[in-house]
Every structure is written in structure tokens, then in C-alpha cells.
Amino acid sequence: MTAAPAKTQSSAPTTKAGKAADYLDQRTGIGVAVKEFARKVFPDHWSFMLGEIALYSFIVLILSGIFLTMFFVPSMGLTTYHGPVATMDGTQMSEAFASTLRLSFEVRGGLLMRQIHHWAALIFVAAMVVHMLRIFFTGAFRKPREINWVVGFLLLVLGLLAGFSGYSLPDDVLSGNGLRITDGVVKSIPIIGSYMSYMIFGGEFPGSDIIPRLFTVHVLIVPALILALVAVHLVLVVVHKHTQYPGGGRTDKNVVGFPLFPVYTAKAGGFFFVVFGVLALMGGTLSINNVWNYGPYDPSPVSAGAQPDWYMLFLEGSLRLMPGQTEYVIGGYTLSLNVLVPAAIIPGLLFVFLALYPFIESWVTKDTQPRSVLDRPRNVPTRTGLGVAFITAFVVLVLAGSNDLIATHFHMSINTITWVFRFAFFIAPVLAFWVTKRICLGLQRKDRELVLHGHEHGRIVRTEAGEYFEVHKPLNEQERWLRVNYEAHAPLALDEQPYHEDGTKNRKYRSAKLRSALSRFFYEDRIEPVTLAELEAAHHHEPHEIADGSDESRQQLS
Amino acid sequence: MKALAARRHHRFAPVVLIMLALLVTGAVYAALAPSSAQAEDAVTTADDIEHGAALFQANCATCHGVDAVGKADAPSLIGVGAAAVHFQVSTGRMPMQSNAPQAPVKPVQFDEKQTMQLAAYIASLAPGPEIPSAEAVDPTLGDPARGAALFSTNCAMCHNAVGAGGALSEGKYAPALWNTTPTQIYEAMITGPQSMPVFNESNITPEEKRDVIAYVVAQRDGTPGGENLGSLGPVSEGLWAWILGIGVLIGAAVWIGAKSS
Structure with a gap:
């Protein structure tokens, strides 16, 4: 790291604080670090x-x-x-x-x-x-x-x-x-x-x-x-x-926010x-x-x-939760x-x-x-599901650790509670995974629907020809960006064969097979983001269903 | 007098005299003998026993039997003593009104006088543990430090370290001791109600019982550090840390994060 450029006499600080800062900077070069940190940009979010x-x-x-x-x-x-x-x-x-x-x-x-x-x-x-x-x-x-x-x-x-x-x-x-x-x-x-x-x-x-x-x-x-x-x-x-967080103008290569200082x-x-x-x-x-x-x-x-x-x-x-009968004595040990x-x-x-x-x-x-x-957690349903399953398993164990207090405070039998938790530890995470994943997929489908057809507007319009339709308000750019700007990974194809052409065993096959299977588990069920072509097709297909809801268009339509 | 003198050599005279002597001795003994309860102002009289018997027939005999010898679902009360009756009735556990893993505490059904009459009746059937005197249960006469050691070895495994209560098997439980009177605590120790074992005099001496009572009563003064959170230990502390601590701090984060964006 090079030192800060030597200060000329003309730019020497005149205030007391300035002099003190200059004294410190000339001896430690701290100015570089302060400048770097003070201008560091952080995005703003409570989380x-x-x-x-x-x-x-x-x-x-x-x-x-x-x-x-x-x-x-x-x-x-x-x-x-x-x-x-x-x-x-x-x-x-x-x-x-x-x-x-x-x-x-x-x-x-x-x-x-x-x-x-x-x-x-x-x-x-x-x-x-x-x-x-x-x-x-x-x-x-x-x-x-x-x-x-x-x-x-x-x-x-x-x-x-x-x-x-x-x-x-x-x-x-x-x-x-x-x-x-x-x-x-x-x-x-x-x-x-x-x-x-x-x-x-x-x-x-x-x-x-x-x-x-x-x-x-x-x-x-x-x-x-x-x-x-x-x-x-x-x-x-x-x-x-x-x-x-995703939003208009935010990419993997920039940071949108405020400086640290x-x-x-x-x-x-x-x-x-x-x-x-x-x-x-x-x-x-x-x-x-x-x-x-x-x-x-x-x-x-x-x-x-x-x-x-x-x-x-x-x-x-x-x-x-663990049953006590699983203690074994083998040869005196x-x-x-x-x-x-x-x-x-x-x-x-x-x-x-x-x-x-x-x-x-x-x-x-x-x-x-x-x-x-x-x-957005909904855009990675399997990860979100796994996370919720993990939390569920943890919470079941925490509750099982409090089983006596649950028994006294809710007037239940501690034996029953323990048995319920014994099964819940294995069943509840699977159930939580499945429910969470379904909710995520449902939310993604809703996002797709919104992007393609806009917000429901509650206004029913009859055309001159006697046709009825509900006016939908299209999403603005920020709303659309949030819903389409993600990547839906596809499962990895299994591109290894069990045997080489010369008949020898392919050592990489088993790992590739596992990788493909795991990838299928993660990404088989997925909702692709709306593409530009799909969006245009939607606009083209039902032109009068998309209106921006402004007074002008309202007049036109009614 | 002549008639009496004429019969004094009658062959039945000695028998009659012996009978009279026995009667007088018995009457004097009944009047002068120390009242069986180490107790107390309330001396039980035949009248009390009679009233108690009537109360018993009306309220208890359905389950415990007309002679208090018990039935299929309720134990015999012969020999349980006045202490057991006083404990069960004065805490509202008896008469039991519904089937549960154990008799729950509920609003007391009899006043103190009726409770004593019931106790007198049961005690009249056979001797058993008696209601302790006020001095025997006075917490100010006990040593809470000795009580603490006794409590942690004998009581805390069911009632929690400070008597906040705890769970037993199959829906049974050791109740919290916050509202139990010193007399009831003593009675519970000597009679062993529900799942509780009996702590007899060789196990915990009467003085030690008073020390235990002093310790339990000392817990009612509150904790020096603030709210006791139910005195349930780390689980309730963790609940407060998550709900109040993390809750407020995330709220603050949302507030700070929302200010400029």
C-alpha cells in the first residue's frame, strides 16, 4: 500500500481538528483507510x-x-x-x-x-x-x-x-x-x-x-x-x-445504497x-x-x-426423546x-x-x-423448504426439551407429548418442507400471473360488441423487475456413462449420478421467470385487457 | 338407706360397683386426658364427630363408602388421620368432582369448621397423622438455609427448585407451592397425598419440616433481580429473550432501516 500523497504547504489544514487529523495521517497514513471506509456504500434494509x-x-x-x-x-x-x-x-x-x-x-x-x-x-x-x-x-x-x-x-x-x-x-x-x-x-x-x-x-x-x-x-x-x-x-x-435485495438497477456488479459516513x-x-x-x-x-x-x-x-x-x-x-433401551453391552464394554x-x-x-x-x-x-x-425466498423453493424443515426439526427438539413445562402448563401427559415428538421429529420436517415448497411455487405462479396480466382492477367493461372483460392494470417497471429478474436453475443432466467406450468402469459415474439426482431434487419443480417474448405475447393476445388505469384510458374504454 | 344397706351383700353388688367404677374412670379420663391432636384450640367433641359423620355421609360416602372403607375407585380412609382430611378438603381437592389423572385444586367446598368436623370424624375411626400445631409450622421459627438443603434433596426433583411445580408421568404433576399454607405443606409431608411420598419423622424431623416450610415461604418475597418469570428456569428465560429481546431489537432495526429508504 502506498502512502497518501504528500501534502503541499498550501493545502495544510488551518483548524485545530484539521491539524490533529493531519498529524495522525502523516504518521499513520490513516487517511486512506478513512476515505475508503467512509465512502463504502451499503444498501439499506432492516434485515x-x-x-x-x-x-x-x-x-x-x-x-x-x-x-x-x-x-x-x-x-x-x-x-x-x-x-x-x-x-x-x-x-x-x-x-x-x-x-x-x-x-x-x-x-x-x-x-x-x-x-x-x-x-x-x-x-x-x-x-x-x-x-x-x-x-x-x-x-x-x-x-x-x-x-x-x-x-x-x-x-x-x-x-x-x-x-x-x-x-x-x-x-x-x-x-x-x-x-x-x-x-x-x-x-x-x-x-x-x-x-x-x-x-x-x-x-x-x-x-x-x-x-x-x-x-x-x-x-x-x-x-x-x-x-x-x-x-x-x-x-x-x-x-x-x-x-x-433485487430491484431496479441492482445487479451482481454494483451496490445501491448510502455511504457509510x-x-x-x-x-x-x-x-x-x-x-x-x-x-x-x-x-x-x-x-x-x-x-x-x-x-x-x-x-x-x-x-x-x-x-x-x-x-x-x-x-x-x-x-x-431417545428411548433408553438402545444401550448395549458387547463383550463387557x-x-x-x-x-x-x-x-x-x-x-x-x-x-x-x-x-x-x-x-x-x-x-x-x-x-x-x-x-x-x-x-427472494420464493424463487428458490427447495432451499426455502429445506431451511424451514431444518427450523422445524430444531423447534421440535427445543419443545421436546421443554416437555415437562408443556405438560404442566397445558395439562397434558408428558408421556404422550414425548411420543408425539418422537414421531414429529421425523415427520414434521418433511411435512414442513413439502408445504413450504408448495407455498413458494404458488407465490411464483402468482408472480407470473401478475407480470403477464397485471393487477386486477375490479372494473368490468362492456365493449360495443357486447363483450365483457375486467380491466387489468399492468405492473410498473420496478414491480416487473422484481418478479422477472431471477434465475431458475434447471436440473443438471447426467452426462457421464457407467462404462467407458472400452468397457472399463467410469469412476466419475457414481458421483455424477448423485449430483444429477440431487440437482433434480432441487430444481425439478420450478417456475421459470416470464420472458420478454411471453410478455409481448400476452400483450398481443389480449390487447384490451391491459390498460394502465389512467383517466385517459378509462375514458377510451368506457 | 335401709334398702341400700339391705342389699349391700347382694351377690351382684361387686359387679355393679366395678361397672360404676369403670364408668367414672372412663368419664374422668375422657375429660382430663390430653386431647389427641397436638392441637389446638379446637377440641374435638362427640358433637363434632357427629356433624362430621353427617357431612361425610352426604358428600364423601358415594365414593369412599358409608363406612369410609373405600370402594373400587376411592381408597379406604381408615387410619389416614385428620391431617390427610384437612389437607385434601382445605385445598379443595376433595370432594373430587371429575376424573383426572389426579385430584385438581379447586375452590374450597367446606369452611374451616366443617373441614375440622370431617377430620374429627375420620380421626375417630382409627388413629392417624394429626393436624400440626401452629407452632410446628411457623415459618419464622424455621431456618431457611437448612430448609433449602432439605428441599433440594427431597422436594425439588418434583416441585422445582423453588416450588414452582413440575410434571410427573401420565398427566400427573407436582403442584406449585406458592399458595399452599404452612399447615397444608406440613400435612402433605406427613400424609403423602396423590403421588407424593410420605416423609415421616425419622426421614425429616418435625424441626426440619419447619425449616422446609421456612424455605418455601421465603420464596414468596419475590426475586431480588426483578420479575421472576414464573421461576421456571432457562426455558421461560429463553422465551423472554426471543419474544421480548429479539422482538424489540428487530422492531428497532425495522424502524432504523425504514427511516431513510
């Missing part, structure tokens, strides 16, 4: 700010987290609590739990900070999920953004890890139950499971090492990785330029304070994770309604499929699908063009 919610909650997490580390003692050493919490007075507990009570009740503003931190954590992960859904359903992960999708996916995984490690730190009964489940899941891994459990906990569960270890993970390793990946994530957004700096800066404000309000008025209700960790009790935070609830649900399948294999499949989806889609489309104009 482009979902990632910002996650970013800002992360900043709130760091700020409130720093405060908490000043008072938290990450130790499993035993102590006897004496303090303002009457229900815990004189109870033996770990230093971690006692310091959590102290920072909640004896440090000024401590409980507020703790509650803001926890709410911010729930919102952080939720905002990442919502942001990811926006990216998924609009196809913002397509070339050249596949890598950034993976970065975002890793951020989500790190977010879960940050949440889980932090949730466990107070060393209360509820989070201890969560650690016990983690221990069980690790132990269910064949052969290496028990060794890994001993490694993680520094001996038999719960040991005395896990809280200090989780502390390091929670305040050092995971936040550092998240910060680094957030930087990569944002740099890639700048490098790729932002995507934009001053519009977006003001908006984004303001939004940070909105996020901080909402989190502070929640932290100030809604209690969260009252650890003194659960008491210090003791491996024996488990209370009713013991669940993890929402982002781990799907794992809890998966475990609750236990194979706990009842834990391994729901807690490792099912989430593994869900996460692999998430991570790989952009690559699967580009494989079945053979699309090599960079795509910066977003898809």
Missing part, C-alpha cells in the same frame, strides 16, 4: 442489521464480563457462606458459588451486571441465529461468500461454547447438572470416552479442576477466537461488498445504544438464572424443570447409543448440514458466477 445486534450484544458481553471477572473467583475450593442471602447462610459451597453470591448481593451494581451479561448472552446467540436465517433464505452465502458463511458458522459454534462455559461457572446445581450430562455424553463416545472424561474433568467427575478450566475457556480462549473471527467476518463483508455511522452508532439499552432494561427488570434458588453444586439433587439455556435446549430435547445418537450424532448431522450447505448448493447448480443480488 441487514440483524448481525449488528449480535455484534453489539457481544460488545456488551465483553464490557459486563470484564466487570464480573473483577469479583468472580474461579475456584472449586470449599468455603462456608455467610452473607445477606438467608437461604444460603451457613451453607458449605465452592468459592465460585460464594463469589457469585457476593458479586450479586454485596457488590454495588453486581446483580445488574450479571443479569445484563446473561441476557446479552441469550440475545447474542439468538441474534446470530436470526442473522444466519436471513443469510440462508436470501442466498447471501453464494459465491463469493461461502467462506464467510463458514466463518459465521464457526462464530455460532463458538457462541454456543462461550454460553455453555459461562453458564457453568457459578457452580450451582442447575449448571452442574448440565456438566454431568456433558460428562455422560463424552463417556458415551466409544473407546476414548472415559479417557476423555477424565482428561476434561481432571479425574472422576466433578473433580476440582473443571471450574478453573472453564474460566480460562470462557474469558480467554473463546472470546479471543470470537474477536478474531468477527474481524475476519467483517473484513470479508467489506472485501465482498454488501449484498442487496455519515448515514450508517449514525444509524449503526445509534443502534448500538438501542441494543445496550434493551439489554440493560432486561437486566434491570427481569431476573435471570437466580443461582441461589438452585444452591451450590452437589451431584445428588436434580430439580424438576432442569434445562439448559435455550441454545442448548435442542440437545436436551434430543436426549429426552458398554455402547451407549441412547446417549451417543441423540447428543452427538443428531446434532452432528444438523451442524454438518449447516456448515456445508453453500457447497452442496453450488455443487448441484454448477453456478460459478458471483452473486450479490439476493434471492
